[in-house]
Amino acid sequence: MNLPVEEPKLNPHVPTEFSDEKESVKITGFWMFLVTDVLIFASLFSSYAVFKNQVAQGPTANQLFTLGPVILETVLLLTSSFTIGLAIYAMRKQNKAALMTWLILTLLLGAGFVTAEVHDFVTFVSAGATWHKSAFLSGFYILVGTHGAHVTFGIIWALTILIQVARRGLTAVTTRKLFTFSLYWHFLDIVWIFIFTFVYLNGKIV
Amino acid sequence: MPSFVLYLVRTLFPHDVLRPTELGADVMIVATGVIIVYVLTKQKKWLYLWREWLTTVDHKKIGIMYLIAALAMLFRGGVDALMLRTNLALPNTPVIDALEYNQVFTTHGTIMIFFMAMPFIFALFNVAVPLMIGARDVAFPRLNAMSFWLFAFGALLLNIAFVIGGSPDAGWTAYPPYTGLAFNSGPGENYFFLSLLIAGIGTTMTGINFLVTVLRMRAPGMTLMKMPMFIWSALTTSALIIFAFPPLTVAMAMSLFDRLFGSSFFTLAHGGLAMMYVNLFWLFGHPEVYIVVLPVFGIFSEVVATFSQKALFGYTVMVISIVSIMVLAYGTWVHHFFTMGAGPGVNAFFGLSTMLIAIPTGVKIFNWIFTMWGGRIQMTVAMLYQMAFIPTFVIGGATGILLATVPADYQLHNTYFLIAHFHNVLIGGTLFGLLSGMYYWWPKMFGHKLNERQGKWAFWLFFWGFWITFGPQYLLGLKGMTRRIYTYPAGFGWHTLNVISTVGAFVMGAAFVVLVYSVVYSLQHGEKDLTGDPWNGRTLEWAIPSPAPEYNFARIPVVHERDAWWDMKQKGQTLASMRPEDMRTLELPRNTPIPFLLGFAFFVVGFGMTFEWWYIVALGALGVVATLIYSGFDYDEHKHIAATEVLEIEAGLGRVQG
Numbered sequence: 036m037n038l039p040v041e042e043p044k045l046n047p048h049v050p051t052e053f054s055d056e057k058e059s060v061k062i063t064g065f066w067m068f069l070v071t072d073v074l075i076f077a078s079l080f081s082s083y084a085v086f087k088n089q090v091a092q093g094p095t096a097n098q099l100f101t102l103g104p105v106i107l108e109t110v111l112l113l114t115s116s117f118t119i120g121l122a123i124y125a126m127r128k129q130n131k132a133a134l135m136t137w138l139i140l141t142l143l144l145g146a147g148f149v150t151a152e153v154h155d156f157v158t159f160v161s162a163g164a165t166w167h168k169s170a171f172l173s174g175f176y177i178l179v180g181t182h183g184a185h186v187t188f189g190i191i192w193a194l195t196i197l198i199q200v201a202r203r204g205l206t207a208v209t210t211r212k213l214f215t216f217s218l219y220w221h222f223l224d225i226v227w228i229f230i231f232t233f234v235y236l237n238g239k240i241v
Numbered sequence: 242m243p244s245f246v247l248y249l250v251r252t253l254f255p256h257d258v259l260r261p262t263e264l265g266a267d268v269m270i271v272a273t274g275v276i277i278v279y280v281l282t283k284q285k286k287w288l289y290l291w292r293e294w295l296t297t298v299d300h301k302k303i304g305i306m307y308l309i310a311a312l313a314m315l316f317r318g319g320v321d322a323l324m325l326r327t328n329l330a331l332p333n334t335p336v337i338d339a340l341e342y343n344q345v346f347t348t349h350g351t352i353m354i355f356f357m358a359m360p361f362i363f364a365l366f367n368v369a370v371p372l373m374i375g376a377r378d379v380a381f382p383r384l385n386a387m388s389f390w391l392f393a394f395g396a397l398l399l400n401i402a403f404v405i406g407g408s409p410d411a412g413w414t415a416y417p418p419y420t421g422l423a424f425n426s427g428p429g430e431n432y433f434f435l436s437l438l439i440a441g442i443g444t445t446m447t448g449i450n451f452l453v454t455v456l457r458m459r460a461p462g463m464t465l466m467k468m469p470m471f472i473w474s475a476l477t478t479s480a481l482i483i484f485a486f487p488p489l490t491v492a493m494a495m496s497l498f499d500r501l502f503g504s505s506f507f508t509l510a511h512g513g514l515a516m517m518y519v520n521l522f523w524l525f526g527h528p529e530v531y532i533v534v535l536p537v538f539g540i541f542s543e544v545v546a547t548f549s550q551k552a553l554f555g556y557t558v559m560v561i562s563i564v565s566i567m568v569l570a571y572g573t574w575v576h577h578f579f580t581m582g583a584g585p586g587v588n589a590f591f592g593l594s595t596m597l598i599a600i601p602t603g604v605k606i607f608n609w610i611f612t613m614w615g616g617r618i619q620m621t622v623a624m625l626y627q628m629a630f631i632p633t634f635v636i637g638g639a640t641g642i643l644l645a646t647v648p649a650d651y652q653l654h655n656t657y658f659l660i661a662h663f664h665n666v667l668i669g670g671t672l673f674g675l676l677s678g679m680y681y682w683w684p685k686m687f688g689h690k691l692n693e694r695q696g697k698w699a700f701w702l703f704f705w706g707f708w709i710t711f712g713p714q715y716l717l718g719l720k721g722m723t724r725r726i727y728t729y730p731a732g733f734g735w736h737t738l739n740v741i742s743t744v745g746a747f748v749m750g751a752a753f754v755v756l757v758y759s760v761v762y763s764l765q766h767g768e769k770d771l772t773g774d775p776w777n778g779r780t781l782e783w784a785i786p787s788p789a790p791e792y793n794f795a796r797i798p799v800v801h802e803r804d805a806w807w808d809m810k811q812k813g814q815t816l817a818s819m820r821p822e823d824m825r826t827l828e829l830p831r832n833t834p835i836p837f838l839l840g841f842a843f844f845v846v847g848f849g850m851t852f853e854w855w856y857i858v859a860l861g862a863l864g865v866v867a868t869l870i871y872s873g874f875d876y877d878e879h880k881h882i883a884a885t886e887v888l889e890i891e892a893g894l895g896r897v898q899g
Contacts, residue, residue: 039884041825060380060457067449067483074487078524082491082506082517089512091505166504170512173504177495195873208876 050127052210065215069222072185076226079178080233086174087238093168096175096238099159105235108151109227112186115144116224123217131205134213138197141220145190152183179230185223192216252852253405255427257340262324267404296832298382301789303389304367305686308679310393311361312760314352315753317400321349323750326710330743332731342727343410344429348403350413351433355440356396358533358667361675362478363392365536366451368682370475372782372789374468375460375798375805380453382830383878388443388450390840395440398847402432406851409433412725414522415496417507417515422500428851434497435847441490442843448482451475460781462800466560469780469804470553473560474539477567478532484571485528492521501853516581523574531570534666537674538563538605541627544677545609547776548624549616552804555608562601569598579650588647595645602638606631621776622696626677629704633669637662640715655725658718661711668707676703676756684775688788689767695759702752709745713738779807784816786894792827792882795819795891817896824884824891831880839868 044056053059087096122137156176166176196212203209257263281287294302324345328335337345367385371378379385402408409429411419420430455476459468468476495506496518505511507518546553553559575583575591609631618624640662644650653659683691717738722729729735768775774783781798782789784806798816802808809815842864849857891897 039825040881041827043828060453063457064381064384064449064453067452071445071449071483071487074484075491078488078491078521082495082521085514085517086506086512089514091510091512093511166502168505168511170505170508170514173495173498173506173513177498177504177506192873195870199874203876212873 052214055207058207058211083174083178086170089170091169111148115141119217119220296834298386298830300367304364307360307364314357318352321345326743326746335728339727344408362536365678373780376458386836388447390836391443392440394840394844395436399436431851434493439843445486448479452479467803470542471539474535478535481528481532485525488521489525523577527574528570533671540674540678544623544627545612548619549613551616554611562604565601580654592647623677623680626673630673637665656718657714657722661714684770684787691763699752699755706748713742779804824888826884827882835872
């Protein structure tokens with residue numbers, strides 16, 4: 036008796052990352068993870084809003100921030116959001132070389148962003164603005180720092196995906212991983228736009 | 242070197258873990274450990290333990306592990322409760338001192354909520370949800386195992402606190418400045434925050450997992466409005482977890498940073514705002530109340546329909562009400578601190594939003610009663626808990642409405658009236674529901690029923706024990722007895738009521754002993770469930786054998802009606818009469834040690850951080866990163882069960898024709 040195999044649920048009419056049911060479920064799961072991350076940042080933003088005027092003996096937002104480095108960071112991160120878009124476009128075209136080039140460029144831009152941010156933080160701290168000084172500074176460092184830690188984690192994560200893509204090519208699994216990474220990266224970009232607006236710009240205006 | 246050893250001994254065993262109670266516990270822990278190691282070695286079960294349990298990704302086994310952990314934690318939390326009640330039995334005769342009392346009520350609350358109620362719920366989710374929706378497993382089996390091990394190692398971290406280093410003592414709510422370094426040096430609060438952070442990551446992942454499982458893994462034909470009510474409760478609970486745990490994570494992390502890294506979030510100096518913690522905590526804490534009660538609403542909806550042998554009354558309205566409770570749950574958190582003076586406008590809003598929840602809850606209560614109306618009710622233990630739940634929960638809800646009335650709350654806040662209220666809903670609601678669910682699904686987990694006669698003994702002891710304990714506490718609250726006092730002077734008129742309350746607590750303790758005896762007894766003598774459908778059930782989990790085979794369903798069923806299995810039985814259909822040519826080779830998740838190792842690595846991080854031993858933290862963090870990267874490169878996630886093997890198993894169960 037020759038018994039058959041249960042058919043895997045495959046759909047050739049959608050992009051590769053959605054084609055295998057098992058992998059596409061993981062994309063749904065990743066969206067839900069992003070919801071929890073949105074709420075982490077929502078909690079951090081609301082805490083920052085509450086702590087903002089609790090400057091104690093420390094500097095105010097207006098005294099602390101300089102917009103120059105922040106604008107550089109913004110340009111780097113927004114550009115990287117564009118390049119990850121191009122990477123996914125190349126992935127959909129099954130163009131592995133272009134995909135890897137755009138992804139590496141994205142990560143370099145991300146690394147540039149993290150470097151600029153760390154430099155910024157070191158400048159603040161060496162000027163005596165540690166997070167011990169005031170609730171405002173604590174709220175600032177944890178909000179912006181959590182975002183920076185996300186970007187750093189993203190870079191390491193993407194490097195592991197890059198190795199997998201180099202080894203295995205563009206399969207249902209690797210494309211799913213790339214796609215979820217791109218969602219993550221765009222999400223961090225959106226969070227940064229809020230940080231730029233509500234932390235830095237708002238801090239300079241008032 | 243000796244000075245290093247001396248430092249270690251002083252740090253790990255300060256004087257407050259060398260009290261007689263703690264030393265007694267030490268002896269018991271070591272003795273139990275020795276016995277377990279001895280038995281495992283004697284019976285050569287180490288490999289079995291590792292292969293079948295520690296590395297499993299099977300939702301049914303993970304469910305059983307959650308259940309064992311929950312019952313163990315119920316014991317620990319229960320012993321804590323008895324210590325508290327013993328201390329308060331008589332005026333001015335404390336058995337334990339104020340510090341130890343603080344530690345005991347802190348661990349009692351923390352363990353009962355985070356390490357008893359939550360894993361008990363996840364136990365039943367794991368066991369029942371995939372079976373009820375006709376799935377082979379949850380959406381992310383490996384993530385599910387990670388959730389379990391993060392929970393388990395988080396629970397371990399909190400539970401070792403009282404014998405190594407010292408317990409947390411700032412209450413389960415852990416308000417600053419009680420938790421601040423200025424007032425609370427030892428490692429206790431570090432343990433608290435780290436264990437909750439680690440377990441919290443696991444819980445968040447469980448929420449994601451079950452939400453996606455319900456949304457994406459249902460059998461063909463099972464539309465949202467054909468799902469069993471328990472599945473609706475799993476869906477809404479998962480959504481609540483996803484929305485509630487992030488604020489908790491942030492609040493715990495900030496508190497921990499204040500202690501370990503010198504930040505100033507909730508400190509009294511440097512402009513810190515303790516009220517921000519309270520808001521973040523209850524932004525989690527109120528949805529948490531519904532996280533532990535909505536699953537119970539789901540369990541009771543299944544139990545009442547099964548044992549009334551009638552379809553659930555008003556299914557659509559039940560769905561609407563459970564979803565409205567989910568939404569309203571986010572709009573009530575300030576009612577936990579009316580007295581902190583947010584002003585009449587804010588307090589009025591949150592008082593009203595709280596009362597509003599009574600409407601959908603009331604709808605559900607009536608629908609359960611109407612389900613019983615005209616049904617052929619079978620008085621099983623599961624059904625008894627359901628019937629006890631209704632009046633108990635209604636009274637608990639009514640006293641909740643009293644507390645939601647702001648002026649009354651100013652009087653009742655932080656008194657035993659509050660204690661009685663939330664135990665009324667948490668025991669009368671959550672615990673009764675979970676025990677009901679345990680009795681209901683036990684045959685599906687283990688292949689035999691729990692002894693009904695002993696179960697009824699345990700039930701009546703729980704029921705009366707509960708009322709004897711907490712009935713008097715309402716009166717004590719009205720007489721002005723405040724919570725979290727370790728003793729009280731004579732002459733306040735609290736004496737008699739406290740004695741009665743303590744007696745009740747020991748009655749509940751007796752109930753637990755009977756329950757455990759009954760579980761052990763039933764392992765040997767329990768009535769075997771040979772049909773897979775011992776209760777004449779209505780939903781798909783009863784369509785397959787007990788205990789369910791590894792792959793759950795040899796063929797995924799097609800659903801046509803609500804109460805799919807009942808519908809099949811009415812039409813004379815079954816899932817059992819398959820032909821050999823129906824069998825397929827099935828793809829299942831493969832066991833992996835990654836979740837266990839990840840949990841252990843997190844434990845190392847947590848333990849190191851508790852004592853600020855950064856080399857150990859670095860080692861653990863390295864373990865976490867290494868495990869995650871290894872997991873990313875592991876493409877060997879699935880295994881196959883050959884069709885011939887499925888045929889053999891199904892034939893062995895008598896489910897194959899010809």
